[in-house]
Amino acid sequence: MSDKKLKIYNGSIITPYRIIKNGTVVITNGMISAIAAGDLDVPGAIAINAEGKYIAPGFIDMHIHGGGGYDFMDGDVNSFLKIAETHVKYGTTAMCPTTLTSELSDLLETLEHYEIAKKQNKSGAQFLGMHLEGPYFSKNQSGAQDPRYMRNPDPDEYKKVLFHAHSIRRWSAAPELKGAYEFGRYLRSLGILPAIAHTDAIYEEVLEAFENGYTLATHFYSAMSGVSRRNAFRYAGAVEAGYLIDEMDVEIIADGIHLPAPLLKLVYKIKGASRTALITDAMRATGMQPGKSILGNIKDGLEVIVEDGVAKLMDRSAFAGSVATADRLVRTMVKSADVPLLEAVQMITATPARILGVADKKGSIQEGKDADLVLFDDNINIAMTIINGEIIYNSASELKKRPLEITA
Known part of the structure; x- marks a missing residue:
């Protein structure tokens, strides 16, 4: 032949x-x-x-929830395939489908759908493994995630999940929760990447988490503690820890809205292209017309409004999700953050490939x-x-x- x-x-x-x-x-x-x-x-x-x-x-999106009217939590295989087909139009060639906090049964069902979809996926971005976002989060930093399902890491629960599915590439959690360090070590023992997210941790807690395997900050700045006071004393938060720990990687929603240009410039100036990955964190409304949409499961997810290039809570009090595409991330870094094209591309190709452990083949x-x-x-x-x-x-x-x- x-x-x-x-x-x-x-x-x-x-x-x-x-x-x-x-x-x-x-x-x-x-x-x-x-x-x-x-x-x-x-x-x-x-x-x-x-x-x-x-x-x-090809662009690698290591944190993505949906697009084209579909969400990975919808409860069917077709949603996986349609999301992959939507984002390939914007240059994404590989992605980590991402979950939201949910009932354990819904999470296990989503993992089963991933396995089927990966075999059927012929016309969309490749699947590099699942990203579990939660449910081990701080309720004070819930963001658009449902606080009803947030809890401390439970060894019986997460070992059941990991035994059930062998497709998990990364898992995000709040490191200050009881049992989080043990959870991080266990993930690392299986070759899974732990990341800090939706956290109220102070610098000292993040540093210890880093020592226990948490080497990535999920959607840096978003749902993450900064400088705070406790009994009159100031403490550096997770954001400052991300900057101070040189070897910690960060991922950012570079849509120019979740992080405006000055913060994009600051991240680039301190962390550089080799430690910063661009992510869409895209929800189902990505690639669709502005208006009302649903964050999460189509049956019982959170109603949101998409306007000004971002999803917001219905009362417009906070952002509720991203509608960014991969090409938009690169465009924003080049045109708004003044990052050279070579490095902007690196941040959505070589850097995520290294973080995910696939740099030998991709990026x-x-x-x-x-x-x-x-x-x-x-x-x-x-x-x-x-x-x-x-x-x-x-x-x-x-x-x-x-x-x-x-x-x-």
């Missing part, structure tokens, strides 16, 4: 170290087999003229890695998304204006 080859030429290739102008990427049997400046001669390859667009690694354009690629213009408008060497999405609007040349 002959090799299946694809050649993408006349593009600006974003590598881990530089941007190669007028470059060519060659894909053989779903893997990147060559990267070079100029137009390589590749006999038998299907050729795609990138027309000067950027060729970047950068290098020979031998999976051919997960995205083509976009100067405004980060997605023209094409490629997963494992297959063209999964090709922008219809781009094709009408200036078709990409595909020749045998």
Whole structure:
């Protein structure tokens, strides 16, 4: 059987170290087999003229709840598939489906649906494993999560969950809760990433959590303690801990709303691109028209209103979820936070790949890695998304204006 080859030429290739102008990427049997400046001669390859667009690694979204009118907590396999198909249009080639606090039975059901959906997923972003967000959270920092289900880590419960499912990649919890350190150590023993989230912890508690395996801060700043007073004395919170612990990774909802430009600049200035991952934290309303929506399960989730590019509680007293897409995150970091494109792309490719332990196969354009690629213009408008060497999405609007040349 002959090799299946694809050649993408006349593009600006974003590598881990530089941007190669007028470059060519060659894909053989779903893997990147060559990267070079100029137009390589590749006999038998299907050729795609990138027309000067950027060729970047596929975007990796390590924290996402929904999109296209669906949520991973809806209780069916179809929701998983539709969310993956929605976000591939915005350059996402891989994701960690994320849960919300819920009844244990609902959580176990969601994990079962993930296993089925992963086998059926052919036309959407790949699944890299589940992200369990809760239920071990501080009620004082519940945010849009349902406080009814929040509780301390229960070894009998989480061991049951982990025995039931082998698809969990990461799990977020509040480190100040009783049993949280033991929980973190147990997750690490199984190769699962513990992260701090929805927490009222002070610096000293976060530092001890870090020593017990919590090396990531989930949606940094959001539902997280800052400087506080206790009996007149000031204490640094989880936000300050994220900055002070050099080796701690942070993920941010870089929509320009959850974190405005000055905070995006501050995170970049202190943590840098190598320790900061961009996430959408997207809910079901992502990719839909503004208006009313549901956060969480479609049957009994929280009603919210989407306006001004974000989801809010119905009384508009607080944000209730993100409607960001991956391309928007990169665009915001470049245009609002003044981050160089090379590093903005790193924050949604190489950095999450390293954090999730998949950097040997994903996150950068290098020979031998999976051919997960995205083509976009100067405004980060997605023209094409490629997963494992297959063209999964090709922008219809781009094709009408200036078709990409595909020749045998």
